[in-house]
Structures are given as C-alpha cells and as structure tokens.
Amino acid sequence: MANGELARQQNTHLVLTELKAACANCNLRELCLPAGLTDSELDQIEAMVNVRRKIRRGETLYRVGEVFDAVYAVRSGFFKSRLTYEDGRDQVTGFSMAGEILGLDGIGQGTHNCDAVALEDSEVCSIPYVRLEELSREIDGLQRHFHRLMSREIVRESGVMMLLGVMRAEERIAAFLLNLSQRLNARGYSPLEFHLRMTREEIGSYLGLKLETVSRAFSKFDKDGLIEVEQKFVRILSIEGLKQIYAHHVN
Amino acid sequence: MANGELARQQNTHLVLTELKAACANCNLRELCLPAGLTDSELDQIEAMVNVRRKIRRGETLYRVGEVFDAVYAVRSGFFKSRLTYEDGRDQVTGFSMAGEILGLDGIGQGTHNCDAVALEDSEVCSIPYVRLEELSREIDGLQRHFHRLMSREIVRESGVMMLLGVMRAEERIAAFLLNLSQRLNARGYSPLEFHLRMTREEIGSYLGLKLETVSRAFSKFDKDGLIEVEQKFVRILSIEGLKQIYAHHVN
DNA sequence: ATTGTGTTTTGATGTAGATCAAATGCGGTT
C-alpha cells in the first residue's frame, strides 16, 4: 500500500493513547482488575499492560515448552487450552473468553505447559510477569486479586476433575452448557442464546467424550425440549431442565 | 495423668524453641521454602509459621465451606483432598504428602472448596494467609515461590484432567504408581517399595475408576511381573514396564 | 480364639459410550 507509512504514523498516536487509557476504560475491568484502585495505582497498572496482541483464528498465543514471561488477559475472542500427549491424543483443558486470564500454568516451570489456541480472531493484553510481581508487591489489592485468579483456576480445574471422574455423558454436557451460559451472562451476553466457538470434537475432548456422543446428547436435549441446536447455534429453553439432568442420578 | 501440668510447663519452652527453629532445621525446607533466604528472612518466615497442628487418621484438616484463613504445609503424614457432589458421589482430587501445600483452593472465594482428610496420623504447619501476603511483599523469593506453588498445582490438575480424559484404566494406574514413586523418591524414600496410604476405592475415585478395576489392574501388573502387590504394600519391579503401559496405545 | 467390620480379590454379566460407517450439510475457492 502506498499510504501505509502515513497510516502508521497516525496510528502511533492512537495506539499510545489507547494503551494509556486502556484499563480505565476497559469494559472488562471488573473481571481483570481488583476494585477500589486509586487513580495512580490504575496508572501504574496501565503502564504494566504494555502490549496488545492480535491472534487469528487457529493461531496459538503460546505453545508447550515456550519460555513463559507474561500472562494474558483475553480482551476479545475465544481460546482453548490444549495438552497433547506423546502419542498424539490430546485433551482440551479449558476454554477462555473475554476477561479471563491465560498463561498461569507457565509460572511454575518458567515454560508454558499447554498450547493456547484462538478459536476465533482474538485480542489479548499482555502482562509481563516480572512487572506483575513488582506491582503486586506495591498494590495490595493487585496481589490479592492475582492470588484469587490463580486459586479460582485451581478450583475450576477440580470441578472439571469431578466432571470427568464421576459424571455421565449427559450430565457433563448439561454442566458444560450451563457453565457457558453463566459466563456469557456475566459478560452481558444472553445466557440463553449463543454461538459455540468450538467444534463437537473440542467439546468432547474437554469433557472426555467422543464427538458422536456430544452430538447425540445435543440431539436428545433438543428432542426433549431442553434446548434448540442448529450447528453451532444453541438456544437454551429450560435452564431448570438442564440442571435436573445431573440432579437425578441413581447412585 | 497426675503430672500433666508439669509436662505441659516443660513443653512450653520446648514448643517455643521448636517453633523458632522450625523452618531452618526442617528437612522439608527445600520443598516448602525458596532457596537463598538470608537468616533474617528465614526468621521472619519462621515467625509466620506459628502453629503446628496434629490431625488424626480419618479427621479433616478443613472442610468445604469453612472459612479460609491459612494454607498448610504437610510436615508428616498423608492427606487426600475430596470433593463431594450433591448426590453423594465424590471425587478424590489429590493426595498430599510431606512437603506439599494444602488449602490453595480457598483463596479464591475465602472459603475452602474441598475437604482435606488425613489418611494417617499427620502433622501440618499452619501458615496464616494474611501473614503470607505481607511477607511475600517483603521477600521477593517468597512471593515467587508461592506463585510457583500455585502454578504447579494448576499444572498438576491439568495432568489429572488428561489422565481422566484420555487414558485407559491401566494407563491411569501405571501413571499413578509412577507419580507416587517419583514423589517418594524426591523425599528420600525408596521409589521402588512403598505402602499405599489409601484404599483401592480412593485410588479409583482419584482415577475415575471403580475399586474392582483398580484391583484387577494391580493383579494384572503383578502377574505380568511389573510389580508385586500385597494389600497396601507395593514393590515396583520394572519402572520401564510401567512407562510402556501408556506408551503403546493404539490411537 | 472369636467375632465383626471393612478391604481386597476374582468371576459372571450388563451397559454406557466408543468405534465404525455412511449420509447430509456447510463454508470457502475457483
């Protein structure tokens, strides 16, 4: 492009102000950041969040074995985290949407422990870990917030362990749909109608099921009037009905 | 006892000095604490670890819903962490041995998210979370160490997710034995001979299997000359053989 | 020693979900 240079010059200013004002104006602020920050604390935090990065659908934010030096806040888009076993079998360990933090698994060994793959064009804020360490020594609320985020990830994972360890196929899928619904709701989206960003196979991998089993459960829920499914579009007709799926298990 | 009072008086001094010197002399120090602490930092940390608590076999260190105010370092003994579902089904989410940290799940919501049950008479060091927050603002190494511990717990759990999501029964059990072996080895115990502290049912719950399946796998491994099992006693005859169990899966 | 209680082993049978297979549908490319 002939006017690429000009465009870039104009952008320089735009990008800088955008970065400077980023967190204060971000509608995901209450998800990413602790409440009750002073203006100067917010300034410090904004200075720390120094890079926005765009990830195209299908590309990875990081991969197993890469050096860990930052955690990421999802600004827009959708990710899966994936662990691949030596023989090629893989396990989706989580799905991340706007306002959620990715990369916490890397702190322990200093290298990333899974792949984070964008399931749609996405944007993340990059937060260098050494800066995060420094700042959380200065800002009590940030320290605690960060600890909470890690702890919640531990709790989330033990929930998945329970799902994989004790629930039956339809229970897992009902739980999965309810969880998605609730997270979308927390972000101001409809909890009753949404587009799945992942394939049946990815859902299956997350839930420890085969894609055919996922598909059959969707069809069954549809037939039973609990949901309407059409490809990736889902409408929940009965939250209560889904909840009951895993309430009346015969032990 | 008639001389209980006297014994307690003598103990007062003993206990205090024991606490004062606790971490510096503790043989689990390199598991619990960061390396390279100065003497004064070590003093501060020792002051923070202010309570030793004994938990009898079968008793709980904490339960779901209890207020979280401390994390615990296992000094001796063995614990399971357990999540109970509304209908009574439960999932063992982990086993903890000396030098490991319990309770990290509580930070997120301020209440414990699982039960921690002693599988044998055990002792823990109690570390009040607010003191830990304060100190990790002052001691960089402690902050990082704590973050690492949490991150490793996240990684451990995603490993279990893979185990539950993609492995077959015998693979899970081989992986379980190898993991135990490796952790015992890191603590100076024999990696090849050990006593299981948990029942077949608890192993099964952890691995998403029924106790009969666990028992059958043990018998099979024994018959195949990979291990010797006699009740809770296990001798590993071929580490390599166990590793191969989950190497040659037909995808 | 004896009784009781809980754990483990082993066998016989059942089943939830995997696997195999084929048809249908959809989005992107030429």
Next chain:
DNA sequence: AACCGCATTTGATCTACATCAAAACACAAT
C-alpha cells in the same frame, strides 16, 4: 454453479469398564 474439505448427524455394532455377587483376607475389639 460446482467442487472440496470439514463438521455434524444418525444408525449399527463392539468393548472397556461398571455392576453384581461371593469368597478370602486383615485387623481391631472382646
């Protein structure tokens, strides 16, 4: 419009593990 590659659905069959059942064993209490 026609084609291709990929995702999804649905049916038929298979199988790994669960379930059911019973015996053997370990350990604690009396």
